[in-house]
Amino acid sequence: MDAVRLILASRRALAGSVEGPRIMGEAWQAYALAQAIGSRLAVSGPPELRGEALGLTELAGSGCGILGAPPLAAGDLRAAQLTELGDPHDSLVRLGGLLGEVGIALVALASAADDEATYWQCMEAIDAADEARDRVLEMLRRLAVRDKVLSERDATA
Numbered sequence: 001m002d003a004v005r006l007i008l009a010s011r012r013a014l015a016g017s018v019e020g021p022r023i024m025g026e027a028w029q030a031y032a033l034a035q036a037i038g039s040r041l042a043v044s045g046p047p048e049l050r051g052e053a054l055g056l057t058e059l060a061g062s063g064c065g066i067l068g069a070p071p072l073a074a075g076d077l078r079a080a081q082l083t084e085l086g087d088p089h090d091s092l093v094r095l096g097g098l099l100g101e102v103g104i105a106l107v108a109l110a111s112a113a114d115d116e117a118t119y120w121q122c123m124e125a126i127d128a129a130d131e132a133r134d135r136v137l138e139m140l141r142r143l144a145v146r147d148k149v150l151s152e153r154d155a156t157a
Contacts, residue, residue: 025070
C-alpha cells in the first residue's frame with residue numbers, strides 16, 4: 001500500500017481513538033509508519049533527503065520505544081504494509097500533518113493523565129513527535145530548494 005493511503009488510515013484511526021491506551025497505540029502506529037517512510041527515503045529517496053530521512057527514522061524509532069508496542073493482531077501493523085512512497089512531497093506533507101495530530105492527541109492525553117508516569121511518557125512522546133515533524137519540514141524545504149534549482153536549470157537550458 002502506498003504511504004499516503006497508510007497515513008490517511010492512521011489519521012482516521014487516531015481521530016477515532018478516545019481512550020488513553022488506544023491513543024497511545026495509534027501514536028505508536030504513526031511513529032512506526034514515520035520510521036518506515038524515513039527508512040525508505042534514506043535508501044531510495046532523493047539524495048538531498050537521505051541524511052534527514054535517517055534522522056527521521058531514528059526519532060520515530062525513539063517515539064516507538066517511549067510508548068512501547070501495543071498489542072496488535074497479525075496484519076494490523078500499518079508500517080509493514082508500506083510498499084511504495086509515491087510522490088515524496090505529498091507523502092511528507094501528509095506525514096507532517098499526522099505527526100502534528102499525534103502531538104495534539106498526546107497533549108490532550110497528558111492533560112487528562114491520572115498518574116505521573118503516563119504524563120511523562122506522553123511528554124517524551126510529544127517531544128519525539130515534534131522533532132520528527134521538524135525533520136519532515138526540513139525535508140520539504142530541501143525538496144523545494146531542489147525543485148527550484150532544477151526549474152532554473154531547465155529555464156536556462
